Amino acid sequence: MKPSNWFVRLEEAADEAAVEAMQAEAFGPGRYARTAFKVREGFPHSADLSLIGMTGDRIAGSVRLTPILIGDTPAQLLGPLTVDPVYKNRGLGKLLLATVEDMARAQGETAILLVGDAPYYGPSGYKPVPFGKIALPGPVDPARLLILQLTDAPMPEGAVRGALR
Numbered sequence: 001m002k003p004s005n006w007f008v009r010l011e012e013a014a015d016e017a018a019v020e021a022m023q024a025e026a027f028g029p030g031r032y033a034r035t036a037f038k039v040r041e042g043f044p045h046s047a048d049l050s051l052i053g054m055t056g057d058r059i060a061g062s063v064r065l066t067p068i069l070i071g072d073t074p075a076q077l078l079g080p081l082t083v084d085p086v087y088k089n090r091g092l093g094k095l096l097l098a099t100v101e102d103m104a105r106a107q108g109e110t111a112i113l114l115v116g117d118a119p120y121y122g123p124s125g126y127k128p129v130p131f132g133k134i135a136l137p138g139p140v141d142p143a144r145l146l147i148l149q150l151t152d153a154p155m156p157e158g159a160v161r162g163a164l165r
Contacts, residue, residue: 005055006053006054006055006060006091006092006095007053007054007055008051008052008053008054008095008096008099009051009052009054010047010048010050010051010052011045011047011050011051011052011062011064012052015052015059015062018059019052019059019062019064019082022059022061022062022082022083022084023080023082025084025085035115035136035137035138035139035140036077036079036114036115036136036140038137038138039066039068039077039136039137039160039161039162040066040077040079040162041162042162043066043067043068043162043163043164044066044164045064045065045066046064046065046066046067046076046165048103048107049064049065049076049100049103049104049107049109050062050063050064050065050100051063051064051096051099051100051103053083053087053092053095053096055087059084060083060084060086060087060092061081061082061083061084061087061092061093061096062080062081062082062096063078063079063080063081063082063093063096063097063100064078064079064080065077065078065100065104065109065112066079066162067162067163067164067165068113068160068161068162068163069158069160069161069162069163070111070113070134070156070157070158070159070160071156071157071158071159072158073110073111073153073156073158074109074110074163074165075109075110075111075112075113075156076104076109076111076112076113077112077113077114077160078097078100078112078113078114078116079114079115079116081093081096081097081116083096093120094124097121097124098124101124101125101148101150104150105150109150110149110150110151110153110156111147111148111149111150111151111155111156112126112147112148112150113129113134113145113146113147113160114126114145114146114147114148115136115140115141115144115145115146116144116146117144118143118144118146121146121148122146124148125148126146126147126148127146127147127148127149128142128143128145128146129142129145129146129147129155130155133155133157134147134156134157134158134159134160135158135159135160136159136160137159137160137161
């Protein structure tokens, strides 16, 4: 693993094309059919919780949080978290993840939900959602539905839907 010097900043409107290109490369054209993408459809990501990872003047990665409701509880949906393949396995994804989690906690968010790999997200505190507690509006492998609770409040329960804030 080659070390890199990362700079993390808030995403700007001018970053949209680069972020979209990274997402297209990482998730392919079928990404819009995935349940997590469908939840985000029509709801803007949180501008104050969407980050860009830079190396020099090049965008190397990004992470976005999108406001959702789990039942009646406000939360955030993570994703996509993407890193340009040139910069994978150098710690940028974990840095973006830790930074956005800290920012969400500082802003009073209650939880971050995601569909992803437990071996990657588990070390950051994400736990599998007990079967049937949280329902997305489409198919999801239950083993990949993970949540990070940012407060001591009980785990939110119910159907997930996008939210405007």
